[in-house]
Amino acid sequence: MNSYVAQINLASQPFGRERAQTALLVTICGVLSVSLLIWMYLIIHTHQRAALLHSRISQERAALAQVQREQNQFQNIIGRPKNAGVFSKSVFDNELIARRAVSWTKVFEDLEKLMPGNVRLVSLRLPQVVAESEGGTNHIQLEMTVGTQDPQAYVELLKRLQASPLFGATTMLSEQAPSQNDPSFRYRLSVPYAQKF
Numbered sequence: 001m002n003s004y005v006a007q008i009n010l011a012s013q014p015f016g017r018e019r020a021q022t023a024l025l026v027t028i029c030g031v032l033s034v035s036l037l038i039w040m041y042l043i044i045h046t047h048q049r050a051a052l053l054h055s056r057i058s059q060e061r062a063a064l065a066q067v068q069r070e071q072n073q074f075q076n077i078i079g080r081p082k083n084a085g086v087f088s089k090s091v092f093d094n095e096l097i098a099r100r101a102v103s104w105t106k107v108f109e110d111l112e113k114l115m116p117g118n119v120r121l122v123s124l125r126l127p128q129v130v131a132e133s134e135g136g137t138n139h140i141q142l143e144m145t146v147g148t149q150d151p152q153a154y155v156e157l158l159k160r161l162q163a164s165p166l167f168g169a170t171t172m173l174s175e176q177a178p179s180q181n182d183p184s185f186r187y188r189l190s191v192p193y194a195q196k197f
Helices: 018-079 081-101 104-114 151-163
Strands: 119-134 137-148 171-176 185-193
Touching: 018 081, 104 119, 104 151, 119 151, 137 151, 151 185
Parallel strands: none
Antiparallel strands: 119 137, 137 185, 171 185
């Protein structure tokens, strides 16, 4: 019976560590392969998102251009001489609507609460119909003339208007000194007013 026995001479052929090296190389290759796949996924995903973003930007630009074209068409129609009368009538109608939206009774009630006893209201008008936004609250501008024989009372009125939640900082438009016919100082001022119902 012949048997083949492999003889290993450890002195001339030392035991190799091929298994450990192979396992290490396989692990490194696996990690690098997974990293490569992840990077490829991220690159493809980023390109897709960039393409989608470019597509949306193009759509928004096209929509903006369409709106601008329509706006230009409307402005050309409004700007025609034959439409000027209709446009001015529309502005006039809007001003009337806005003026009627202000309750003058409420305006006088709110002013009466703030007016010092020795200050009288000479005139009151609403020069600006368009509401202004100031600090998130809509305001209209009131223009009024007040008269007093004591200038300190006018200063007191300004302080009260400034501190009021309905009114605000005033702008003095003109001042008139006493005369022989009228012994009082007259002050014309503009003040924002937020009417509450």
